[in-house]
Amino acid sequence: MLPTRRTVARRLIANRSAIAAMALLLAIIIPCAGAPLFVSHDPLSQPDPVKLKYQPPSRISPFGTDELSRDVFSRVLYGGRTSLSIALVATLLSITLGTAYGAVAGFAGGVVESVMMRILDALMSIPRLLLLIAVFATWDELQVKWFILIIGFTGWYGLSRIVRGQVLAMKGEEFVMSARALGAGPARILLRHVLPNVLTPVIVAAALGVGRVILLEAGLSYLGVGLHPPDPSWGNIIQDGTDKIYAIASIWWISFFPGMALVLTVMAFNSLGDALREALEPRGIRS
Amino acid sequence: MTRYLLSRFAQLAVVVFLVTSIAFFLIHVAPGDPFADAVANPNVSEAVRARWREAYGLDKPLPEQFVRYVTSVARGDLGWSFSKQRPVKAVLSDALPNTLLLMSIALFASFAVGIGLAVAQALKPGSLTDRVIGGISLFLFSVPEFLLALVLLVLFTYKFQRFPIGGMTDLDYPSFTPIRRLADIARHTVLPAITLTLLFSAVVARYQRAALQDVLPLDFVKTARAKGLPERVIVRHHALRNALLPTISLFGLAFPMLLTGAVFVEKVFSWPGMGSIIVGSIDSRDYPLLMSAIIIGSVLVAVGSLLADLLYLAADPRLRDAR
Numbered sequence: 061m062l063p064t065r066r067t068v069a070r071r072l073i074a075n076r077s078a079i080a081a082m083a084l085l086l087a088i089i090i091p092c093a094g095a096p097l098f099v100s101h102d103p104l105s106q107p108d109p110v111k112l113k114y115q116p117p118s119r120i121s122p123f124g125t126d127e128l129s130r131d132v133f134s135r136v137l138y139g140g141r142t143s144l145s146i147a148l149v150a151t152l153l154s155i156t157l158g159t160a161y162g163a164v165a166g167f168a169g170g171v172v173e174s175v176m177m178r179i180l181d182a183l184m185s186i187p188r189l190l191l192l193i194a195v196f197a198t199w200d201e202l203q204v205k206w207f208i209l210i211i212g213f214t215g216w217y218g219l220s221r222i223v224r225g226q227v228l229a230m231k232g233e234e235f236v237m238s239a240r241a242l243g244a245g246p247a248r249i250l251l252r253h254v255l256p257n258v259l260t261p262v263i264v265a266a267a268l269g270v271g272r273v274i275l276l277e278a279g280l281s282y283l284g285v286g287l288h289p290p291d292p293s294w295g296n297i298i299q300d301g302t303d304k305i306y307a308i309a310s311i312w313w314i315s316f317f318p319g320m321a322l323v324l325t326v327m328a329f330n331s332l333g334d335a336l337r338e339a340l341e342p343r344g345i346r347s
Numbered sequence: 348m349t350r351y352l353l354s355r356f357a358q359l360a361v362v363v364f365l366v367t368s369i370a371f372f373l374i375h376v377a378p379g380d381p382f383a384d385a386v387a388n389p390n391v392s393e394a395v396r397a398r399w400r401e402a403y404g405l406d407k408p409l410p411e412q413f414v415r416y417v418t419s420v421a422r423g424d425l426g427w428s429f430s431k432q433r434p435v436k437a438v439l440s441d442a443l444p445n446t447l448l449l450m451s452i453a454l455f456a457s458f459a460v461g462i463g464l465a466v467a468q469a470l471k472p473g474s475l476t477d478r479v480i481g482g483i484s485l486f487l488f489s490v491p492e493f494l495l496a497l498v499l500l501v502l503f504t505y506k507f508q509r510f511p512i513g514g515m516t517d518l519d520y521p522s523f524t525p526i527r528r529l530a531d532i533a534r535h536t537v538l539p540a541i542t543l544t545l546l547f548s549a550v551v552a553r554y555q556r557a558a559l560q561d562v563l564p565l566d567f568v569k570t571a572r573a574k575g576l577p578e579r580v581i582v583r584h585h586a587l588r589n590a591l592l593p594t595i596s597l598f599g600l601a602f603p604m605l606l607t608g609a610v611f612v613e614k615v616f617s618w619p620g621m622g623s624i625i626v627g628s629i630d631s632r633d634y635p636l637l638m639s640a641i642i643i644g645s646v647l648v649a650v651g652s653l654l655a656d657l658l659y660l661a662a663d664p665r666l667r668d669a670r
Contacts, residue, residue, distance in 0.1 A: 178358070178361075181358055182358065182361050182362050182365055183365075185358075185362040185645065185648060185649045185652060186362065186365065186366055186369075186645050186648075187603040187606055187607060187644060187645060187648050188603070188607075189603075189606075189607040189610060190606070190607075190610075190625070190641045190644045190645065191369070191641070193610075193625060193629065193637075193641070194369065194370065194373050194637065194638060194641050195373060197629045197632075197634075197637060198373045198374070198376065198634065271489060275489075275491050278491045278493075278494075279491055279492065279493060279611060282491070282493045282611070282614075283610070283611075283614065283626055283629065284626075284629055284630065285629055298491075298494065302493075302497055305497075305500070306505075308497060308501050309501050309505055309506070315494075315497075319491075319494055322491065323486070323489055323490050323491075323494070326489035326490075327485055327486060327489040330485060330488060330489050331485055334485075
């Protein structure tokens with residue numbers, strides 16, 4: 061028996077780390093989403109690249125300034141906008157693809173299923189990071205939409221396996237048979253009866269997926285194959301501060317603040333994923 | 348069983364072919380050709396350029412180039428590295444053992460550390476120990492690989508100056524005695540290996556704790572409790588044995604994760620392995636080297652997951668009979 065929506069909500073509220081994670085996410089997402097309201101400096105403006113570069117945190121610029129005298133605080137907020145929206149859109153794409161693929165494979169059965177699963181096995185064996193490096197390194201004018209598309213298209217394999225398993229298990233259930241006996245077609249059974257019951261892994265995968273994409277974006281930027289500057293993303297800003305390895309300690313603020321924002325956000329999404337998994341457990345909370 | 352093995356090997360071949368095709372495709376949609384610099388140079392005449400293209404087979408139609416590329420990769424000829432001016436195969440066979448060294452240390456250490464932590468957590472669910480370990484593994488699971496590596500690098504080489512800042516050997520390495528050479532490599536290995544171990548043991552710990560949580564409510568554990576066995580014995584001997592099975596399947600995931608981690612760790616610590624090759628070839632736009640490194644990386648991962656499957660078969664007799 062799946063828990064009702066109310067049970068899930070009650071369990072989430074009872075889970076202290078879930079509450080903390082949600083509060084933390086709001087505290088990070090709201091300033092990023094409304095960045096123009098919270099900052100007084102333009103994230104791209106360079107007031108004085110000679111005199112005002114590498115200024116440590118102060119009252120005027122709470123996170124200091126970078127090599128080009130840009131305000132790190134406004135860059136972190138604007139960069140968060142970029143990083144978070146990339147992660148959300150790419151994850152949405154991944155979970156849609158993963159759910160659709162897994163559901164179709166599990167529901168179709170037979171040759172279709174085994175061919176689809178073999179293709180999936182092959183795709184899964186290609187390490188995601190290496191593939192992304194290969195694609196982005198050969199791509200000169202990388203636009204954000206392509207970046208999102210490609211990350212989204214490489215992140216759905218694991219979920220589709222789980223969804224397929226769930227759909228397979230669901231196919232034999234009585235409510236599916238009774239729907240079939242009432243004359244419902246395969247599309248209706250899949251969309252109305254089976255899919256709503258496999259939502260658990262999808263929701264959990266979404267929460268964990270967002271964190272993973274944020275990490276990927278930062279990692280790719282660090283390797284020099286991420287989004288192109290000057291538009292800030294968390295990965296880009298961290299990269300600005302770690303470029304010269306010998307100087308990291310003396311200009312720590314450039315990478316520290318976006319790094320903290322990134323790690324806290326990813327931690328929040330991951331622990332939210334964990335909490336959701338527990339809250340959505342069919343047989344009550346695990347002891 | 349034989350059939351299963353054969354199909355797994357066929358799958359391995361498919362993966363290699365797929366990655367090779369992707370690599371070929373990417374090289375050819377990439378802007379410019381290897382002679383882009385020469386094209387910009389007005390002193391190089393069109394005739395010379397044409398001769399170069401002919402020498403490298405770049406004037407042939409694409410399908411023909413593709414067949415040649417795939418057959419030569421299958422034969423183990425990975426082409427010529429423009430930036431290193433050496434055969435790609437030679438460059439990679441120098442780098443691969445170094446990456447494997449790092450990965451294998453981290454693999455064994457992470458499983459030992461991760462399983463140990465999970466057992467400590469499962470002994471008293473909800474206790475302070477459980478939550479502290481859970482928090483630390485959540486952090487390590489959420490931190491970008493390169494950031495952790497950089498923090499350790501700055502802390503232990505600049506601030507405390509305990510370890511060398513990078514590379515695999517000192518400059519005077521060739522003049523060292525064999526024992527000193529070994530010690531030198533060990534000293535250079537400590538930080539990169541610890542970074543990779545920290546990253547992956549968090550994954551193992553999270554996974555193993557969840558597996559233990561699934562096993563602990565089962566009847567045979569209750570029986571063990573009813574017999575009056577101490578919790579320590581129950582968790583270590585009764586629950587852990589059954590909860591290890593899902594962890595073995597984690598073995599298959601270990602290879603892509605460790606390789607990914609190694610790319611970052613190697614860049615940060617200038618470790619002369621596959622990761623450094625990949626990063627270096629991005630910067631120098633040495634596509635043949637980059638793509639070959641990625642092909643080899645994928646083969647490594649595919650072989651790793653094959654090994655994990657075999658291990659799983661060996662560990663779970665139920666599956667062996669079913670095949």
